[in-house]
Amino acid sequence: MTDLFIKVRTHQEQNLPFVIFSKPDSSKTVGLFQKNDHLYFLEKFDKKGFVFAPFDSEIIPFLPLQFCDVYVEKNNFSTYFFEDNNSFNLGNDHFEETVVKAVDSIKNKKFEKVVISRRELFELKNFDIELFFKKSLQNYPSAFNYCFYHPKVGLWLGATPEQLLKTKESNFETVALAGTQKVDSIEKVVWTEKEINEQQLVTDFIVESIKDFTKELNVSNPKTVKAGSIFHIKTKISGKLKSKKAVEKVIKSLHPTSAVCGMPRESAKEFIIQNEGYNREYYSGFLGELNIDFTSFRTQHSDLYVNLRCLKIVENTAQIFVGCGITAESNPKDEYLETVNKAMTMKKIIA
Numbered sequence: 001m002t003d004l005f006i007k008v009r010t011h012q013e014q015n016l017p018f019v020i021f022s023k024p025d026s027s028k029t030v031g032l033f034q035k036n037d038h039l040y041f042l043e044k045f046d047k048k049g050f051v052f053a054p055f056d057s058e059i060i061p062f063l064p065l066q067f068c069d070v071y072v073e074k075n076n077f078s079t080y081f082f083e084d085n086n087s088f089n090l091g092n093d094h095f096e097e098t099v100v101k102a103v104d105s106i107k108n109k110k111f112e113k114v115v116i117s118r119r120e121l122f123e124l125k126n127f128d129i130e131l132f133f134k135k136s137l138q139n140y141p142s143a144f145n146y147c148f149y150h151p152k153v154g155l156w157l158g159a160t161p162e163q164l165l166k167t168k169e170s171n172f173e174t175v176a177l178a179g180t181q182k183v184d185s186i187e188k189v190v191w192t193e194k195e196i197n198e199q200q201l202v203t204d205f206i207v208e209s210i211k212d213f214t215k216e217l218n219v220s221n222p223k224t225v226k227a228g229s230i231f232h233i234k235t236k237i238s239g240k241l242k243s244k245k246a247v248e249k250v251i252k253s254l255h256p257t258s259a260v261c262g263m264p265r266e267s268a269k270e271f272i273i274q275n276e277g278y279n280r281e282y283y284s285g286f287l288g289e290l291n292i293d294f295t296s297f298r299t300q301h302s303d304l305y306v307n308l309r310c311l312k313i314v315e316n317t318a319q320i321f322v323g324c325g326i327t328a329e330s331n332p333k334d335e336y337l338e339t340v341n342k343a344m345t346m347k348k349i350i351a
């Protein structure tokens with residue numbers, strides 16, 4: 001076991017907060033180990049540390065740099081195998097009914113798009129953070145892989161493909177991600193009009209939300225990208241912010257993005273809260289480095305991700321969170337299958 005994972009084990013034994021993470025395509029894992037068990041909240045966006053924000057609250061847990069030890073370690077890519085186990089609880093529950101209701105609301109012009117999610121429970125046999133994290137890195141090297149623990153928040157893990165915001169001084173970058181297809185033997189992915197329109201809605205939403213805070217804004221052509229065993233359509237949106245203070249405004253206007261909430265945001269959010277039937281907590285919130293890059297120790301760098309393809313561990317059960325974008329053309333069975341495929345990405349690493 002390496003120093004980083006020895007530190008993880010000691011922190012777990014002492015019930016102290018920590019986060020370990022590896023950024024997309026990085027060869028390093030960073031560990032932040034808080035020296036006390038206090039739950040700090042982010043009050044001002046000029047602080048340096050690691051944020052872990054929920055879907056629906058402005059109260060944002062934060063690991064401040066000043067109270068943490070930082071470890072950076074090279075990733076060790078030994079090969080981890082996993083078994084394909086079929087005894088999963090597929091947990092269809094009332095998901096399809098909610099999708100039907102969402103499609104009706106869209107047809108009745110309550111909103112254009114809403115993201116409906118569900119939680120699937122998975123019983124863990126032996127769970128070990130080091131093993132999970134290394135399997136996750138091996139399977140999803142181009143994701144933001146993390147494991148976050150706070151005694152007052154819980155144990156969360158994930159491998160998210162969605163960047164919320166990356167800034168280097170006044171330069172910024174974000175993405176519009178939508179559309180989902182399973183990677184089978186397909187060589188060339190063909191997107192339907194529904195998927196192309198859905199992704200365009202996400203791009204338009206982002207451009208509209210941030211344009212007042214930017215002095216330069218570039219939108220790339222949409223591209224097909226792979227996130228584990230799933231393809232998505234992605235557009236890169238980049239440029240320059242008007243001022244340093246704009247970081248907070250941009251975060252607040254992006255979150256929750258229409259890739260996890262919907263459009264218009266407020267009515268979609270209200271529908272989610274009233275109809276999903278469970279509390280998303282930190283799923284579809286955001287997380288990452290604020291005002292510091294922990295590998296280079298450069299300040300004025302932030303690197304934040306949307307908390308997707310994630311799970312929460314409670315005793316010996318993993319709660320896997322999965323959702324998909326619903327538009328007027330959505331078919332409840334297909335959408336359910338899409339969540340099954342997304343859940344599979346997480347099951348692969350905990351099975």
Ligand SMILES: C=C(O[C@H]1C=CC=C(C(=O)O)[C@@H]1O)C(=O)O
Nearest residue numbers: 178179180259308322323324325
């Ligand atoms: C809400 C999720 O995915 C979003 C991101 C990419 C594609 C999506 C989609 O095709 O619906 C979702 O908007 C999730 O994985 O839980």
